[in-house]
Amino acid sequence: MSVELPAPLRAAIARELEGVSRKGLAERAARTSLAYRAGKGSAGVIREADDALAYALARLPATYAACASVFEEAVARAPGFRPQRLLDAGAGPAAASWAALEAWPELGAVNWLDASPQFLEIAARLATDGPDVLRVAEARRGDLTAGGADWPRADLVACSYALAEIAPARQAAVVADLWAACDGLLALIEPGTPAGFARLRTAREALIAAGAEILAPCPHHGACPMAGEDWCHFSVRLPRSRDHRIAKGAEVPYEDERYAYLLAARPGLGAPVAARVLAPPRSGKPGIDLKLCTPGGLEARFVAKRDKQAFSAARRLDWGDPAL
Structure with a gap:
């Protein structure tokens, strides 16, 4: 499976790149990647508009591809689900929102929640020529760890590549807040690493205890059978543009994004697979x-x-x- 960015999003990224040094963005992207791998959160990494642009160029395509794959599975597992409201929590440049609109074009309201003003600003700029609902998305600046009392409720709640930035001791509270804001389907997407899977396995246990039904990837609600150095993750291939290759310092014209995910639903929304x-x-x-x-x-x-x-x-x- 290969996933491409929607044409309006590709055009918006190209517009943002006009007159910008590709070498400078590549250097920023490399520094950003190193900082994230060192455990720093977006607040300590995305300090300027060009940092957000470098991140969008280097990481948005892969994040979009992973979200698109997860939402395609959600459509298959819950074919009658017709969300009208989306909460994109830890939205970044809003890759999950674009992917959600591809899966559910009938979405009528989108809320972005992120602590980074630079991310919220670039999300709005990239949406300028996008679907109407994205152009008028409500951007809320807020830390996911500050509590979800003021978060808008939504039929679809997406949190992609965000739990990794939250201290382990606070992740359970964030997952509980995400579930409390969800009236239908909660999608958690993390890097396809042992650490990303471990976060989702812990979230899975808490969500089942809270009454959620797990639609995917698990075919059951029993204890996760993965043990030792084994972990549950998947892969999606995406094409790389020339600018994307420069930003990543890569030669091959494609990227394989490894991701882990969890789809948790309110009872009766859908059903898991047999295997x-x-x-x-x-x-x-x-x-x-x-x-x-x-x-x-x-x-x-x-x-x-x-x-x-x-x-x-x-x-x-x-x-x-x-x-x-």
Whole structure:
């Protein structure tokens, strides 16, 4: 699966880049990446408008692709869900909002919540020629850890790549506030690293205890079977523009974004799958090996080539797909 930015968003980024030094942005992007990896939050990293632009150039495409993949899964798991209100919490340059509009064009109101004025400003500029609902999105400056009493309620609450910036001791309270603001579906998206997965596994336990139904990626509500150095994550491929390659210091014309996610819903909104493919299927002459998460736990399933019907179905499966 390859995910491209919507044409209006690509055009908006190109407009922001007019007259701006690509070398300077690449240097800012590199410093920003190092700072985030060192554990610094956006408040200590995004200090100027050009910092936000460098971040948008280097990271927005991958964030959008991950969100788009997660929302595509949400549509499949809850086909009757028709959200009207979106709360994009920790919005950054609003990649999740753009992805949500692709999945649910009927969205009628969008709220951005972020502590960074630079991010909120660039989100508004990038939305200038976007869908009407984004052009009039309400931007709220606020720290996710300050409490959600004043947050607007929403049918769809998205929090992408934001929990990583919150101290571990405060993450549980933030997840509780996100769930309290949610009238329908809560989407949590994190880097596809062991640490990102660990944050989501903890959030999953708390959300189930609070009455949420987990729609994806899990096919059950039991204890997570992942153990040791194994972790649940997925991958999406996105094309890189020339400017994107310069900002990333990369040569290849594409990027594979690894991400982890959780879709938690109010009861009755949708249903999980019977099983989930947790790794790229391995094909050989005798057949295909699948690593699955099932209600019974992790399962290594072999589909023999001689079982033509099952083998035909297994050949179409990819990493992250539902499996029967």
